Amino acid sequence: MAWWFALSPGKRHVGLFKIALFAVCLIPLLRLVWGAWNDTLGANPIEFITRSLGSWALNFLLITLCVTPLRKLTGWNWLLQLRRMLGLYVFFYASLHLSTYLWLDKFFDWQEIVKDIFKRPFITIGMSAFAMLLPLALTSTKGMVRRLGGLRWQRLHRLIYVIAICAVVHYWWLVKLDVSLPAIYSVLLCILLGFRLLWPGQGRRNDISGNFKPAQD
Amino acid sequence: MLSIPARRTTDVTPSEITPREVFERRRDFLGTAAGFALGTALAPLSAALASEKPLASIKSPLSTPEKPTPLKDVTSYNNFYEFGTDKADPALHAHTLKTRPWTVSIEGLVKQPKTFAIDDIFRLGALEERIYRLRCVEGWSMVIPWLGLPLATLLKSVEPLGSAKYVEFISAADPKTMPGVNRSVIDWPYLEGLRLDEAMHPLTLLALGLYGEVLPKQNGAPLRLVVPWKYGFKSGKSIVKIRLVEKQPQTAWMKANPREYGFYSNVNPEVDHPRWSQASERRIGEFLKRKTLPFNGYADQVAPLYAGMDLKINF
Numbered sequence: 001m002a003w004w005f006a007l008s009p010g011k012r013h014v015g016l017f018k019i020a021l022f023a024v025c026l027i028p029l030l031r032l033v034w035g036a037w038n039d040t041l042g043a044n045p046i047e048f049i050t051r052s053l054g055s056w057a058l059n060f061l062l063i064t065l066c067v068t069p070l071r072k073l074t075g076w077n078w079l080l081q082l083r084r085m086l087g088l089y090v091f092f093y094a095s096l097h098l099s100t101y102l103w104l105d106k107f108f109d110w111q112e113i114v115k116d117i118f119k120r121p122f123i124t125i126g127m128s129a130f131a132m133l134l135p136l137a138l139t140s141t142k143g144m145v146r147r148l149g150g151l152r153w154q155r156l157h158r159l160i161y162v163i164a165i166c167a168v169v170h171y172w173w174l175v176k177l178d179v180s181l182p183a184i185y186s187v188l189l190c191i192l193l194g195f196r197l198l199w200p201g202q203g204r205r206n207d208i209s210g211n212f213k214p215a216q217d
Numbered sequence: 218m219l220s221i222p223a224r225r226t227t228d229v230t231p232s233e234i235t236p237r238e239v240f241e242r243r244r245d246f247l248g249t250a251a252g253f254a255l256g257t258a259l260a261p262l263s264a265a266l267a268s269e270k271p272l273a274s275i276k277s278p279l280s281t282p283e284k285p286t287p288l289k290d291v292t293s294y295n296n297f298y299e300f301g302t303d304k305a306d307p308a309l310h311a312h313t314l315k316t317r318p319w320t321v322s323i324e325g326l327v328k329q330p331k332t333f334a335i336d337d338i339f340r341l342g343a344l345e346e347r348i349y350r351l352r353c354v355e356g357w358s359m360v361i362p363w364l365g366l367p368l369a370t371l372l373k374s375v376e377p378l379g380s381a382k383y384v385e386f387i388s389a390a391d392p393k394t395m396p397g398v399n400r401s402v403i404d405w406p407y408l409e410g411l412r413l414d415e416a417m418h419p420l421t422l423l424a425l426g427l428y429g430e431v432l433p434k435q436n437g438a439p440l441r442l443v444v445p446w447k448y449g450f451k452s453g454k455s456i457v458k459i460r461l462v463e464k465q466p467q468t469a470w471m472k473a474n475p476r477e478y479g480f481y482s483n484v485n486p487e488v489d490h491p492r493w494s495q496a497s498e499r500r501i502g503e504f505l506k507r508k509t510l511p512f513n514g515y516a517d518q519v520a521p522l523y524a525g526m527d528l529k530i531n532f
Contacts, residue, residue, distance in 0.1 A: 042293065042294060042304075042305065043286075043289075043293055043294035043304075043502075044304075044357055044499065044501060046499065047357070047499075105506075107505070107506070112494070119489075120492055120493065121492075122492060173492070176355065177298075177302065177402055177403070177473060178298075178302035178400075178402045
């Protein structure tokens with residue numbers, strides 16, 4: 001069992017790991033910048049960039065949702081210290097994804113954008129997901145956790161489950177015909193959400209006891 | 218054996234310049250060919266060589282003066298679900314398609330039903346270069362220098378009967394050479410259809426090549442339809458059968474989603490796809506979007522075909 005505990009690093013090592021992870025999470029963006037510069041993004045680079053940023057927002061969302069199950073299965077509580085950064089990367093890529101739509105697709109034609117939001121279900125649900133993501137990003141600081149109180153903060157941040165469902169539906173609804181990729185995301189999301197329902201001790205206990213402590217990192 | 222057909226035009230258009238990679242491939246090929254003793258190997262080699270030589274064509278007054286989309290983009294960004302649903306898939310996977318031998322049978326309400334060998338279609342008339350806009354239903358567009366014959370030339374040769382009102386186009390669906398056919402994203406084979414007057418319209422082209430060469434496989438070799446005033450999916454690729462019928466035929470996209478795809482599918486900035494606007498488009502290679510034109514800019518020629526029709530209902 002010794003090796004297992006060796007995977008519970010000290011504070012300094014977690015810090016180093018976080019710096020490395022921060023850099024790794026930027027790779028999808030750097031790849032796009034590099035590709036745009038060298039013209040390797042194909043015939044329709046703007047479409048490629050928009051889709052890639054959307055995919056990565058969703059990928060980081062699922063990765064963030066992996067933290068709790070992984071922690072419970074392995075007992076590595078230090079994983080919790082990565083969650084805020086991963087969550088903020090969801091917001092980062094989602095913001096870039098939204099910006100490409102507002103700028104490169106609609107060129108800030110607000111009338112068209114408002115029309116889209118009301119008329120196109122996949123835009124409506126995508127925008128809703130982003131609107132819900134915004135308060136989570138704004139309340140991600142230690143100060144905001146303190147101000148809200150752990151319990152209220154946790155309840156608010158459960159919105160991430162709704163956001164994840166909206167994001168997958170957004171993807172499903174925009175696909176022209178072949179839904180195999182959104183279907184794979186749906187299955188992964190079901191597994192991650194199902195874990196939370198089925199894992200013993202998950203769910204409402206923290207709320208009732210009021211003993212919840214948000215991640216201190 | 219390798220006779221160069223006489224040029225009918227004097228000036229060289231960009232499309233007549235052989236792309237470098239094709240040129241180099243041909244040199245490699247000639248090198249290999251030289252390694253073979255002249256003999257039994259020669260016949261198939263000459264056939265292969267023939268398929269790579271630039272095609273002679275006459276210019277058409279129906280061409281747009283707009284700048285053609287680069288060949289690289291035309292051949293690497295394709296919707297051809299028989300080879301996969303990603304637009305990069307056809308360029309990666311279409312090499313397995315066998316375009317010789319190939320036959321196209323024309324049947325149904327015609328006086329002279331006939332099965333054409335592909336090489337006979339090449340001999341039906343002088344190939345024309347037609348530089349057309351192509352507008353995809355997804356909201357992007359290209360300008361492509363096609364080579365081909367008016368579809369009317371082929372249809373007239375089989376003498377449609379008076380009872381024929383529609384034309385159905387059936388694409389190849391061979392699971393061995395078209396890997397995408399093994400997935401049931403579409404009810405194979407790919408079906409498309411036109412009204413007979415649309416099919417006989419002088420703009421409607423039976424394309425056999427592009428950029429001065431035979432059609433690349435990912436673009437629908439060895440022959441495809443090009444109906445420039447309709448969304449791209451109306452132009453069936455790798456066609457094996459053409460049937461003249463009395464009733465409006467079903468099409469693959471109507472079967473897949475009748476709410477989103479109608480029989481006519483004329484380019485129309487005023488009729489949105491249920492999920493996205495069709496008011497503008499991104500021309501491949503351009504940063505800003507363009508306004509989409511009614512009938513993709515071919516309204517002068519084709520609007521009379523739809524006189525009196527409500528195009529919001531007949532979308």
